[in-house]
Amino acid sequence: MKVVTVFFLLLLAVFDAGAARVECLGEFAPTEGRVKPAEKPWRAEVCLNGLWQFQPGTNGWDATPIKIPSPWNVNTWGCGRNPPPLWPDSVWFPSYPASWDNVQSGKLRRIFRIPSDWGNRRVALHFEAVAGACEVFVNGKLAGEHFDKYLPFEFDITSLVKRDADNELLVSVRAHALFDKQSQRYPKMRKPYPCGSETDHLVGIWQDVFLLGLPPVRVTDVFVKPFVDRDTLELEVTLQNDTGREQNVNVGGEIVGAFALPATNVTVGTSMKLVLREQVGGRLKLWTPDSPNLYWAVVSIKNQDRHVTRFGWRQFTIQGRELRLNGQKIQLFGDFLHPFGPFILSPSYARAWYQLIKDFGGNAVRPHAQPHPRHYLDLADEMGLVVLDETALFGSSIALNFEEPDAWQRFAEHYDGLVLRDRNHPSVLGWSFGNELFAIFEHNNVPKDVADGWYRQLAELGARARRLDPTRDWISCDGDEDLRGTLPVWSKHFGHGTPLDRLPDINKPLMVGESGGTYYARPRQLAEFNGPRAYESYTGRNEALAIDVYDNITRMAKPRLAFYSASETAWFGVEHLPFGYRDFSRPPDANDGVFFTAPFIEGKPGIQPERLPPYVATLNPGWDTSLPLYKPLAMFDAQKAALAGKPSPWDHRIKPDAPPPAPVPTMEKVGFIGDRHGALARRLVALGVPLAEGMRDFTIVDGSIWKEAMITNGTVLVMLDPRARSERAATALVPDATHPWTAPFTLADLYFAEDGADRFIMRYGIEEPGRVLLRASDTDWSLFNNAPEKAKCAAVLLGERLAKPSGAALVQRGNVAFCSLDWRVGTKFWRKLFAHMGIKLNPTTETIPAFDEHGALVNATVKGRVVSSPSHDRFVFHEMNLDLPENGEFSVTFEFRVRSPRALDDLLADGPDAPRVTLFCYASETCRLSLNGQELTPARAEPADYRTRYEFQNVPLKKNWNHLAVTVSSRCLRGDKPATLAVRLHSNNDEYLQQLESAATVKENDRHGDLAPPR
Template structure:
């Protein structure tokens, strides 16, 4: 082992030991490159007029407790007390990183013996103390110096995003405040800094949910701010931080408007003069080709490498007078005349506009703005790119965990979309890190840009004026951040905002007011961006004709009747399918029992559904179509850095950083990427591909190529064999069984008799039976050899007595295998009467594990196993949050599990011995139906009256668990 590898290995040992993990395995996977390739905000062309210092690195943290007297839901957050000397955490936080980053994904309890042993872990920084996860308020501190060469520059503090309410102090003086968890902001700190000494930067943060205001009538409401999805519980500086040195006379914003249909490039340039003198300046520049030098393989393609090429267009200079302290916006129009190549998904050609601010003596500023020559328009019911009809086929994803902050994962997602034939993406439910829009420009994906107004959360408080004020500010800031991206086709002001009224159930007049405000919010996008016609509330139709795009989210099945006809505007289906909510019984019509059998079978059902929707709805009628999360449900979750399937993953598994931590470096420097947090492997684990396609992905790919897939022919439940005539009309209970067993037999409708000689069915309590009891059984066996009989040994799966095991003709033991559903051998006479829906208990009330332990041994091998543990545990999927469910099912499938036979028959001459370890304690509608059917199939006479009289509870519809609804 060379010294560098040894030092990395030792560093990893130290980090894991700090977290309480010892005995690092030799198979640990170390990634030797940057987890998240990134670059700064200032380009080489802008220097020396502009400069930057990245403040990423080790910051001090002080967690502040929420006062016990504070009452939630008031809309007034607790006061953030000042940091105290000597109270700073011993461990420093690695910015960018939310303070509670290890709880992003809610999966930090991993491994055997924990509450959620199959949940994917979310520990990206093992060095962070456990209590940081619970932080709701705190201070972050960093010292910095101003470079000497910035003496004549204004100094800006730039945050890409801070989660929560944020107050900024420089050298003890308050500079500014921000409450928007997803978008960047600048603060001019020129008047607060020491130019020739150390400066102290303090950032105070309070969790956004501390600002919730409950409503007395609409109990689900609370959030007075755009929440986002899966980022709404973050707190802290979760994206990059910079000091920017900028000239006093400078360009503050450039909006490049490519009006292709007018052959005109329109530049809106905002400028400012912060000197004490009037300035007569000229503004002009050039447009140069932006050339991408990134590699083509999975490791180098996400790594940033580019240069500027030849001048494609010269922007003639214009003379401007800027008075002292004045800001103004200048509009420049220039004919293009075929000098620029079109940006399209197939040819994502990019350019950089370099604008210079000069006077006769000097150049004050140079500002670089990347853009593309293209125009998106709505013409009637068509969506057009550069004057030609185009259809968008894309994908969405929730930001399920911290891996989304990596350019490598963004690249992997986009490459997958390209691979299935897609050309679009909706970074879903909130503004995503800037890299997603940069990469879309470079790779050729059309982006529907969405705010954090996530209606599906049902939390937004539409009764508060502050909510609407913050939402307007949020949309404006999103547009100002992203409007120069050629990939952005339009603006989605929110996602499924209809759900707020649907599930809060206001009066119609109240809902109408909310709708009016939503329309006003959405259409306000035109004020900041007149170049894009595509403006929508994704999933909210067109708000009674008031929006230029009709958009709806569809459940599973082909529902062409729900598409409006003769509507002179583009039609959008932004999500479709049963991906996140579909139960096996809902997917049965597509593939039958496969929907119950395995995760792959479930995906086959999703595949048929997505295929018919793509072919029969999207291609003929839609301008934009996206299934619901191809990247999450159309691919298999990745076992990154975990390959020992004889145990559950733990904190020694995953992909670990192989590069030393660097101060002042843009991008995330994770310590670890856990297994199963994502479906992508962007080269991190050499044993795994980029992704593993499931049938859903393949079907969509085939559909968009116009090729054939399995046709949809509805699967009907088959007719079952005729039940045998009862042979066993009364049963005798051997010995002294547990009261629970006697109660079960009664509820199942079996007639008991105390006359053992008259019964040809003897029931044995396999958990209590004694040697003496079994001597009686042995005696009856001899008498039955001519006329036949049945011995039914029942255990709830907890134990088998030693006497019983010794008495059995072959060895049998209990295994550590439990199941919430069973599989059946249909080649057996009894098994032929059952279908997997009959053996599915994963949705019943209470304890769903019908099998607590399985059976193994020679008795099983020589006997006939009728029922066994299901290979899939749907209890890990149903009613489970999206960031867990898929990974849990895939992990469960992958683990090497012990044998799990649940019911076996074994011939003892002319007597049938039946041994069951199915938990008879569970008595629900589902289990009572199963047991009565089983006993009838076994030719046991049972009372057909269902003795269960349970009331069926009406479950309130949960949009995130149960799918779309009208």
């Protein structure tokens, strides 16, 4: 495997091979201050970062100081102090008490002095960002309040400070969660504020704090407007006068190294705006990703102030379907990434990410789900990456509360703040004012009339950017198409596959901002790309992602899109790194990781963490010098090849070889030695094994009574107690591909990770020698499935690499085979194994559940046979071998049973407190539901993505078993609206819901007359 090594920091690291920890003496987050050298001596600053006092809640001041900047609950930013097995911990500051982790409000305090040489300068407090609603007090008096978590703010404290004595700064912060308001109508809606992703729970001063010394008459803002198409550079200058009387001033400036700006005399009252305008005439070089030329605009108030702004001479425009840069068509290929830990506060980390993007051939980035620190924009300007700047309106949280008027005010202020902060950056293409806001509507079951009103408000919100920034055409809402036609850009998120038919034929740029099954797809979903390899390992899974992304780029992105991004190449396309950890004989612990051992520096910009835990990130800008910058996987390599127009091992789907056919079962009787009334015998009978007394040609022996003397000339299968030990649990198996018992198995047959509590097919291995027919897979996909993104990749990778005891599960020695597999679970597997052994099985008596533990329909009877959901969350008809026509109308009926412990068909008997059951059916076209032969009428039928959501309320289940049939009719098997069905079972009573039983199988006497196909 190729590894890329680029060191961004000059670090001195000490590696302890015994303990595996690494001690790093270098800077974690080298950061500049707010005042530029050219702005001195008119402006000055003091960085107030350092050791502050902290008062958690209403308790007294804690003995442990807090290191500002950092949230006081920073050790919860990630998987926490004591995460589940193999998840990476997130203890970044071991010195912080665990009691801080759950504190929702607190006070932070420090003492500062005004430098004696500041003279009559105005004094301001500047906060880059405070996580939570804060009140700022200086010497006991309120300086100001602020609510937004992600954006900077300033307070003029000139009248509050003492010039020649100590001053007390106290910041009171309350977690945003304290402002939650849960909707009564839509219970998932609870956050009336921009909540972001992975950071919504953080509380405290998490970015830099500065004391600024500013001239009384000054430039407060310069908005650079590079109108390349008009060959005109405009600077919109805002002046502030705090002297208390009008001032006549001379304002001018220069573009350093290019030309002077014409000076003008103006009279300033309290504040004013003026425009400096100049024809460029070829004196500025264009900014492009390949040539990111930058200039400094210096605006001066003669003898009073100097303000410096960096900009680039460039212009993004939209013409029809094309995005244009400086009049030329440009296509963008980029990446996005969730903020999974405080490493995002390091400019070195951002530079490493941007280098990765450029290395695979990309030219764009979307700092995702919330405003990122300024250095992300600064570095993009310098390195030549185009930025789609995004707010913290993270719809994927499903928690934004659109009902609250306060929410809309906060959304607007937040969006305005982002535009005002970042509009001078040449790298910024435009504004993404939200992410997947459709999820709020879909998952809260918002009715159409209410949704229409909120969509109108969202359209108005998006348009606000043009008032503050008329220089950019691009406004989008990522994943929300064009917001019902109101936006100039169509943006969508896709899962795995290349859905060309879902791209609209419209005269505006198309963007696919997220694509691929990176974060969710399970082996059975990815097997369409590379067959059993998707089940084998984390590497095999990544190869499937690689095949998908190569196809996405070559057939969709290059021919049709203005902007394309695979889903988090920097998280899923490269390996997670074992920072300060090498001993794979044990899991990592608190002594592993990179420890930043340089003394803490007072007054230094940038976060100064104490530790970087193993596996928390994929990028290493020199923190652990034994590791590369990043370790690319197949997904990265495929993307690089596709963008370069080169062939790749992943440029085509891989068709697997078919396994050999299973032998025809011939044995009608199987001997059994053990308790015929015991658990093993009962289980074998339920599986359909035709047991007989005593020894036969094939005999199964209860392992608890096995003796070598039992060996006869026949074949003996010794089934060991699955509960005996638990040192080698496994959720997947690997077969001997040459033995007739195991060769017919595919890896899909031997995959149990999605079987819930029954996923562990074995719990210990067999140490004795012999031919291993089945062994434990080193990969446990249950560590990935349903785990959060911050944990899943690291957990699977670490799980593969840890040293393990024997994984032999079925071992043959002569005519005796020993099996440690758990015979209590895995019905389908056991029936196949016994059939491969030559046993003619009776019908099973075991019930296959229809619904999983989350209330999703995963198994049902279709055309007389039980079918399972291929994707585990919906039935995709063309994946189910149903022999349906490619064209023309067809209908499919899904049958299943539900057993209710009480009658819901007589609400008068149980009164108003009786449980209510609702069935949601998501179908690509029409859908009908019958209960015990009677058709039910949906309370609602509303659009949901490309499907229709049918809501059947108050389903009148009778006591005991009920027969349900869902009939879906469609005219499109594949295409942009493929025939699918998803069913979700809900109740207002969780206790009752847990008591429901379900079965995928139906009996003839259950049927009361199938529904005729809908017309």
